Amino acid sequence: MRYRSEDEDSGRWDGFPFRDGDVVISTRSKSGTTWMQMICALLVFRTAELPAKLSTLSPWLDWLVTPRDEVWAALADQQHRRFIKTHTPLDGIPIDARAHYVVVARHPLDMAVSMFHQSRNLDRARIAELTGGPVSTYQPAPIKEALLRWIDRDVSPAEAMDSLPGVMWHLSDAWQRAASSDNVLLVHYADLSADLDAEMRRIAERLRFEVPEEVWPSLVDAAGFARMRDRAADLAPDPAGVLKDPNAFFRRGASGSGRELLTDEEFAHYLDRTSELAPPDLLAWLHR
Structure with missing residues (x-):
């Protein structure tokens, strides 16, 4: 399937030349993309001192802001093990046996709240300038109203x-693939929050990274939310200046903000909606 938005096109993956060991990070917006990119960068370079900005080390291949040929050329020039960002579900990109695919899941309500705040931090005139499209007339509703609309859309x-529906399709497809394929890995945002050391070690093992034991503490420390927020200028995904404030990209990082906005009745309605969109075993894992 081909996925498109005002600034993305999954067709840019067509014919992409994979290498052995490539890591494709496939997430929904505000679900831990940058966190997983940072974890992969730390596993690749085995030091907190990265050789370039994170968006340079891990390009967003689908993004229309940067010409496709330029992104492909930059990836071709990379000598280190590559880790590539995408927001496209796995059924929209090539599945290559030489690559590993990491799908990060976050509680959808928390993702929606974080996305609401992120949308207010975007310079839409700058995005239109870079993509050649019209300037968006987006006007955010109050946050709870926006969340309830998002649930029912x-x-x-x-x-x-x-x-x-898009979130649940992305995760349901990955859930099914991970059950039968060793090169698809699901990671839960809550697990990263609860025990970052243990989850980073699990990721390293599944992606076949070897990391000396003595460097683990420094890598885990560098992947912590507070440390990443302190380095927003180098880590926020803003190579083209589309964020009004890169520091605001790392807003909270905690879980539960979506549930806090809803009454018990509204939350029950959300659960009913998700039960129509995804299998019970996935929802039990996702909502825990």
Whole structure:
């Protein structure tokens, strides 16, 4: 399937020349993309002192802001093990036996709240300038109203990847693939938050990274939310200046902000909606 938005096109993956060991990080917006990119960077370079900005080390291949040929050329020039960002579900990109695919999941309500705040931090005139499209007339509703609309919006995943149906399609597809394929790994945002050391070690093992024991403490420390926020200028995904404030990208990092906004009745309605969109075993893992 081909996925498109005002600034993305999964067709840019067509014919991409993979290498042995490539890591593709496939996430929904505000679900831990930058966190997983940082973890992969630390596992690749085995030091907290990265050789370049994170967005340079791990390009967003689908993003229309940077010409496709330029992104491909930059990736071709990389000598280190490559880790590539995408927001495209796995059914929209090539699945290559030489590559590993990491899908990060976050509680959808927390993702939606974080996305709400992120949308207010985007310079939409700058995005239009870079993509050649019209300036968006987006005007955010109050946050709770926006969240309730997001829960009820009925749209196809291909039309709106960050909608609730889009989130559930992305994760359901990955859930099914991970059950039968060793090169698809699901990671839960809550597990990264609860025990970052243990989860980073699990990721390293699954992706076949070898890391000397003596450097682990420094890598885990560098991947912590507070340390990453302190380095926002180098780590925020903003190579083209589309964020009004890079520091605001790392806003909270905790879980539970979505549930806090809803009454018990509204939360029960959300659970009913998700039960229509994803299998019970995935939802039990996702909502724990």
